[in-house]
């Protein structure tokens with residue numbers, strides 16, 4: 001009997017919207033959808049499981065294996081109550097089974113999701129992570145493992161849990177009770193007695209009163225212990241200063257050039273056989289040079305100019321058709337997303353893979369891939385909790401996404417093989433990236449044959465690394481311009497001045513557009529699309545900023561907070577593109593105060609490729625259109641909430657009103 005599977009089905013059903021609970025006359029719908037049959041089947045399996053648990057306990061009881069009170073578990077106690085031994089009040093067998101189910105259903109799911117939120121907030125707030133690590137490691141010094149006795153002294157740990165429970169679920173954000181309620185600030189609990197035991201009504205994640213959750217203490221201890229062990233077991237360093245970033249990515253670049261193992265990357269990228277997630281070594285060096293040489297070198301990037309200009313024109317035409325003369329609202333994210341997907345498809349795969357083609361709906365699958373990478377995978381941190389992924393359905397989702405990605409990639413490769421056999425590509429000119437990969441795969445090019453799985457992993461890397469990063473960057477650039485109409489005006493003046501008399505801005509014009517480049521840098525400083533870069537791992541023991549760091553330590557570089565560090569930037573929270581006008585600071589990985597693309601050996605090889613797309617798209621849009629926020633929305637009211645994931649987009653799509661500029 002697979003108890004975990006049965007419980008997973010049970011939890012899944014609990015989460016299913018059941019029509020007749022809400023609209024009784026629609027009860028018949030459940031029959032048609034098969035929900036009724038499923039419920040009956042799961043109920044039967046659960047009953048068999050619970051009966052076997054109870055029977056086991058009765059047999060052990062009869063054998064008197066539990067003679068002392070110490071060895072009793074909860075089922076033993078329930079059995080005593082059932083027999084009227086304990087309270088004089090008899091429990092029916094069905095009530096006993098229902099109570100057991102309650103404990104399983106409510107306990108495992110909620111404790112796990114709270115932990116997930118805690119980790120998500122800590123990863124978003126590296127300073128809080130660092131404070132917590134220091135506390136836990138300081139108190140656990142010299143110990144192999146943290147025990148519950150240590151928890152009492154871990155005050156930061158408790159504040160982190162409280163602050164997370166205040167924000168998720170979203171009760172506890174009332175500005176009447178909390179200062180800056182949307183901010184994540186565990187310190188607010190340091191000198192406060194506020195607790196979640198149901199006495200302080202501003203913090204009631206477990207409810208309160210007679211119906212309040214009786215498992216509060218239990219859930220809190222599970223979370224405290226798991227979190228403390230997590231901080232203790234997996235050494236992770238978060239670099240939030242320019243000096244720390246430089247030390248990791250320049251001084252100790254070679255030793256810090258591996259990636260930590262990720263079960264998600266293993267499953268989605270064919271055993272991490274791609275460039276981005278493979279560990280440091282000969283294989284990674286070989287792959288990276290293939291990608292740079294055949295796809296991303298300066299020469300190659302220049303050769304894609306026609307594709308870029310054509311696709312940007314297509315986007316401008318589409319916006320023109322959509323806005324027409326009626327000033328309707330357009331979804332800029334959609335336009336940017338199609339633009340980047342099309343460019344990357346054409347240069348890497350030789351043609352566009354449009355949404356209509358059912359099996360090859362690359363965009364949808366890639367979105368799901370991005371979402372999965374943003375999911376906190378508890379098994380990577382606490383191996384004994386890996387089974388939780390089965391329970392929450394994460395494993396099934398990963399398998400599904402991996403399978404549809406594989407179908408898509410196989411299809412791309414087969415198409416290329418067929419076209420190659422027909423000799424359609426006779427000259428080097430018409431070859432795309434997959435053609436080059438196939439030549440290497442056959443050992444033609446370098447003599448080092450590539451396995452088919454490696455080939456698929458590399459194509460996937462280019463797609464997933466290239467598309468959502470570029471359109472996310474473009475969306476943030478536009479967001480800030482819409483919030484700052486003066487900067488928008490200055491940019492329009494520059495672009496329209498330089499493009500005077502031309503039907504279209506071309507890439508030759510971009511070199512003169514200094515304000516345009518400053519606008520892009522300022523946006524990448526405030527909104528790096530991958531704020532924590534891609535985690536690295538040290539290969540050997542090293543000394544970082546004077547601290548001894550053991551081999552296999554996880555290294556997270558917080559590009560977001562480095563970009564807002566007052567030690568490097570004047571008025572860092574202010575949007576001021578002018579700061580880049582008389583400055584040599586660039587995003588190429590030489591200036592560690594601005595590292596949206598990382599730096600060093602593991603730095604992004606797609607920087608040049610991405611920047612020219614962003615520059616051209618931006619220049620052409622502001623050349624042709626006047627953009628404004630939808631009517632009634634003031635710049636200061638634009639929602640700036642960030643989403644979650646490895647790439648951080650705006651929480652909602654950016655909507656704007658585009659009017660065609662009459663003179664252009």
Ligand code: HEM
Nearest residue numbers: 275276465466469470533534597598599602603604606610
């Ligand atoms: C605005 C766009 C982009 C941003 C913000 C971005 C950002 C990043 C970052 C932060 C890293 C990790 C760097 C590190 O560990 O130091 C990275 C790695 C990588 N990026 Fe990009 N990227 C972008 C566009 C692209 C494009 C267009 C491609 C390819 C077509 C690409 C391919 C890669 C690959 C293959 C890696 C892995 C490098 C390695 O591990 O050695 N990226 N990128």
